[in-house]
Amino acid sequence: MFSKMIAFPTCGFYFVLLFAHVAHGDLSYSFPEEMKRGSIIGNVAKDLGLDRGALSIRRARMEADGTEKRYCDINLNNGELIVAERIDREGLCGEKASCILKHELVLENPLELHLINLHIQDVNDNSPQFKEDLINIEITEMAVRGARFVIEEARDTDVGQNSVQQYSLKNNANFILAADGNTLEIVLEKELDREKQHAIDLLLTALDGGSPQRSGTVVIHVTVLDANDNAPVFSQAVYKASLPENSPPGTVVVTVSASDADKGLNGDVTYDFGHVGDDVKKVFSIDRNVGKIRVIGIVDYETTRSFEIRVKAKDGLGLSSYANVVLAITDVNDNTPVVSLKSLTNPIPEDTAPGTEVGIVNVQDRDSEANRQVRCSIHQNVPFKLVPSLKKYYSLVTTGQLDRELASDYNITITATDEGSPPLSSSKTVQLSVADINDNPPVFEEQSYSAYVTENNKAGSTLCSVTARDPDWRQNGTVIYSLLPGEVNGAPVSSYLSVNGDTGVVHAVRSFDYEQFRSFKVHVMARDNGSPPLSSNVTVSVFVSDVNDNSPQILYPNPEGNSFMTELVPKAAHGGSLVSKVIAVDADSGQNAWLSYHIVKSTDPGLFTIGLHSGEIRTQRDISESDSMKQNLIVSVKDNGQPSLSATCSMYLLISDNLAEVPELKDISYDEKNSKLTSYLIIALVSVSTFFLTFIIIILGVRFCRRRKPRLLFDGAVAIPSAYLPPNYADVDGTGTLRSTYNYDAYLTTGSRTSDFKFVSSYNDNTLPADHTLRKSPSDFADVFGKTEKSLEV
Ligand SMILES: *[C@@H]1O[C@H](CO)[C@@H](O)[C@H](O)[C@H]1NC(C)=O
Secondary structure, three states: OOOOOOOOOOOOOOOOEEEOOOHHHOEEEEEEOOOOOOOEEEEHHHHHOOOOOHHHHOOOEEEEOOOOOOOEEEOOOOOEEEEOOOOOHHHHHOOOOOEEEEEEEEEOOOOEEEEEEEEEEOOOOOOOEOOOOEEEEEEEOOOOOOOEEEEOOOEOOOOHHHOEEEEEEOOOOOEEEEEEOOEEEEEEOOOOOOOOOOEEEEEEEEEEOOOOOOEEEEEEEEEEEOOOOOOOEEOOOEEEEEEEOOOOOOOEEEEOOEEOOOOHHHHOOEEEEOOOOHHHHHHEEEOOOOOEEEEOOOOOOOOOOEEEEEEEEEOOOOOEEEEEEEEEEEOOOOOOOEEEEEEEOOOEEOOOOOOOEEEEEEEEOOOOHHHHOEEEEEOOOOOEEEEEOOOOEEEEEEOOOOOOOOOOEEEEEEEEEEOOOOOOEEEEEEEEEEEOOOOOOOEEOOOEEEEEEEOOOOOOOEEEEOOEEOOOOHHHHOEEEEEOOOEEOOEEHHHOEEEOOOOOEEEEOOOOOOOOOOEEEEEEEEEEOOOOOOEEEEEEEEEEEOOOOOOOEEEEOOOOOOOOOEEEEOOOOOOOOEEEEOEEEOOOOHHHHOOEEEEEEEOOOOOEEEOOOOOEEEEOOOOOOOOOOEEEEEEEEEOOOOOOOEEEEEEEEEEOOOHHHOOOHHHHOOOOOOOOHHHHHHHHHHHHHHHHHHHHHHHHHHHHHHHOOOOOOOOOOOOOOHHHOOHHHOOOOOOOOOOOHHHHHHHHOOOOHHHHHHHHHHHOOOOOOHHHOOOOOHHHHHHHHOOOOOOOOO
């Protein structure tokens, strides 16, 4: 069908081939398509031999065969067949090689039919045409040389030479045209490379054989399909980055990138870790699509200081390549120093010397560089300090004397601070106890203790309580009381007092007699239970106070009621003359021994008076002749105690100048019933010997007083016969002298208070306060007599 070139005469519209067919009146005309309306095809009348004038008479007309459209008409005037409608061969006959339109010429009167065949001839009025303007073909770049690709041919509705006769392909680098029989193909002459040229447009032209020649073109768009012929390539072989530890999850560490020259899936690079350990996978993730490596876990410099991460880039069809990421982790001051106690002496004795090491402290910081440089200190006011020892070790050393009684335990806070920025610090509290040493003796609460007890107390009665404190601990501070051995009045102290060892309560062991001693001192010791024990002593002074338990004792005259004792009163005695004196003593003291004298009964009440306190009996008026020679007085002596005690005596007075005048003494006797001469004789003898003894006493007394000053003698001029002294007032050694200071003291109280005072102030060199006069311990007077036989001092 195709030929290189189909020769076709250029007949055009004006080249009309006329063939007259007369037989059976048939006519055939051949003429080109697409003639203008009115164009003359031929002269039917002439060709049929018809009379031109008769055409209209015979109502000549053209009719199409069947329902076909009438394409030509007859000109009734001259019989010419003319084109009535546009005649498109391709429209009427398509691609049929011959195209004949059948028409009839109808004549009436008589009816004649003439068949007229119109042979429509092709005119090259159509160009070759491809189905589309653009043909897309995809060819993989892997296609080999010689590969053929069929192209749909072009069509030309014209026929014959006017149809497609020839194709041509515009010059290109890769393809040539191959028209082989019925197939039109392009053949790959040179292999494709998508990476150089991913598409090629080929211009294919189809030519017909008409004249003029017509052509149609199509663009063949060749898309070069990628083949995965390129692996991804990382931009760097090694990526280096640094990352501070503790970077939060999500932090981008580094972005790796790889490019792949391939296209689409083949160039679609995805990223992943290569062969890495779990440690990396726990901490980092890689974004598959963009290659960002991010933190997902905990980055800890102290665990891992660097990471080497193998990363892989892979394209869609599995070509891959690798790179390394070297990641250095930088330190952040995130570890607080840790203080630990390596050793500790606890408790430490309070006598530990300053400078003694009591513990060892270690500090650690897991950070590095400056972040691990740690300083350790104690910020408290405690007697301890830290002394740097070996690297990271410190000694805890005492700096001062410890005293458990002031501070028994310490909480030492050791603070460690590193040099990071900001610095971190931590602290540790060390509890340290101070152990007791028995370094405190018990101390009494008072400098000394005084106990006051009235005499005649019950044995076992409580006198006082002593207390000592010891701040030491437990047995070092347990106080035990005891009496220090000693003597009181020659007897061991324990026979006077006892002290409760636990409570310090002092008890009397026996009843005290003020008249025997008025005070004494004992020493109480408080001792702790330490080892060795410490102790201290205190003096307990016991003062016995007086009770009026002694009645006055009348020394003179003899209270036994012996009526042989008489006093002579000179007849010439004037009023106020001293006649005699009642001498009484009271073993008590103070008010209890302050005696007063009263005449309770007398023969002549107006004649004699008695000194209330002196006991001196004086005449109240001059003696007259009318006065009875024998006078009798009953004197009562009372002390001032509560209640007061008293004693009475009788005093016989004889108003006479001469003893010879004395009538029978029997008469003087007040109530003598059995007077006998022998009695008088005895009385006389006794009186004489009594005076004699008295005289001797006085002599001895005078001598004694001369030898020792201050001198002391009896108050007044009345001698006291020693025989009248009560037993406990007389010395038991039988000398008959008044040696007992106690006795002397008792005697003093018989006089007036003023005379007592005078005595003391004038005879005692050691001046004493007035109110001590009577209370002073008898020992104070001991030197007066040169003896201390009855010292009460313990
Ligand atoms: C030391 O701490 C302990 C317990 O925290 C406390 O009972 C004690 O009183 C403290 N001692 C001192 C001296 O602060």
